[in-house]
Amino acid sequence: MTYQTEPLTVNVGPQHPSTHGVFRMGLTLDGEVIQEAEPVFGYLHRGMEKLAESLTYTQNIVLTDRMDYLASMTSNHAYVITVEKLAGVEVPERAEYIRVIMSELMRIASHLMAVGFMLNDMGAFMTPLLYMFREREKILDLFEMVCGQRLTYNYMRIGGLSHDLPEEFVPALQKLIDSLPGFIDEYDQLLARNEILLARTKNIGILSRDSAINNSVAGPVLRGSGVRWDIRKADPYSVYDRFSFDVPIGSVGDIYDRYRVRVEEMRESTSIIRQAVKELPAGEIQTATVKNLRPEAGDTYGHIEGPKGELGFYLVSNHSTQPYRLHVRAPCLINLTVLRELLIGAKIADAMVIFGSIDVCMGEVDR
């Protein structure tokens, strides 16, 4: 007996609890198997690259806050080091150390969200996520302490930082990094050998090494596929060359490997922060720079290892106070290139977990 079947098209998003913002995709299904997937972007497009052309170099820092709003500190960092490279601005050593501390705290906060939401997508509803939120909250408290903001920090400046660390910051940070490894171990014990989690993540959403490179993916997704590529090691910026840390990689390239890479990276970040606090030099946090910077005409590209992957800025200057062109190498958008390939042939129940394992923030995808 034969059945006549026809493909069914399902719309997912843009308003959906597991689309991490306003992401939409059209899935064509044959039974439970995805035959075709088409991601749709643009619901959060604010034209930032155009807007940046009418703001000064310093004013643009606030735009970077609003790209990846789960990791504003690292966006700040990427932008300011690019402008410093373009204009040849020196940064005091203390400011570089503080930038490293902030970026690594941000990486931990962002990975906590990545892991938490991925578990949420998987059906471990809310409980793990709430614990992740609890830890992230402590990091946000630290950020609030230094700049008064909890999401859009606008903390880094061209040539330094907006504020020095307040007195109570270092003891509070010390307390956090003393407790954090224990919490990470605790989560890991709860989750890493959990049979349901293993069944939902092992050998699902496999991205091969070659395909990862061919698709230009970066960050934990690239490393999960076994490529040891981390800008902090490959092209050290700020003072990253002074710290010892590992670059964890996966072997299979499945969802589990991407999960593992993020968990391991949180441990490495804690270790970097510990080293940075120990060596934190005294001194200035800002070089005296002109308020309205007018870099020489030319173009430059600066990049950092953001929580989601290589985050870079390409700036073209025509010797005026505003950039002639600003382009963002947005890891969230480029990492999504691979989504269609991962979804085709997968089961509908895994679609959201695969999407969650890529870890995107729509603010940066659409800009």
Place this chain on the structure above:
Amino acid sequence: MTKPASTKEIADSLEHKCPGAVVELSDKDIVVKTKSLLAVVAYLKNTPGLDFDYLNWMTAVDYTDHFLVTYNLTSLKNNISLVLKTRCDNRENPTVPSLVELWKGANLQEREIYDLMGIRFENHPNLKRIFLWEDFEGHPLRKDFIS
């Protein structure tokens, strides 16, 4: 450190492989003919010793009388990066060959450039607007776009 590639050496070897492809050369970048782009990029990607296996990012800049499409190629193996540019003089219908066949990573980035800058990518599998809606008029990142 990611070293910038020696543009001089690469331009010399390109002169043998694709004569006349290099239009302009500086310490930082190489500008190649749009016609030769695919051949140049395939050569850079597949030649042992160069191994530019990773298309890091691409974008386009409007210089009012021409566009420059900029590619940043990286060799993950040798930790070397190269900035490659190609010039588009036709404002009415700027066209550049698509790199999707070589790097799938170009897919969404080319769509983004098409959407915001209005440059067409020949042989792109799915060239349509990515952020703006289909009947949106104009391409906002062009300098003559009035918002």
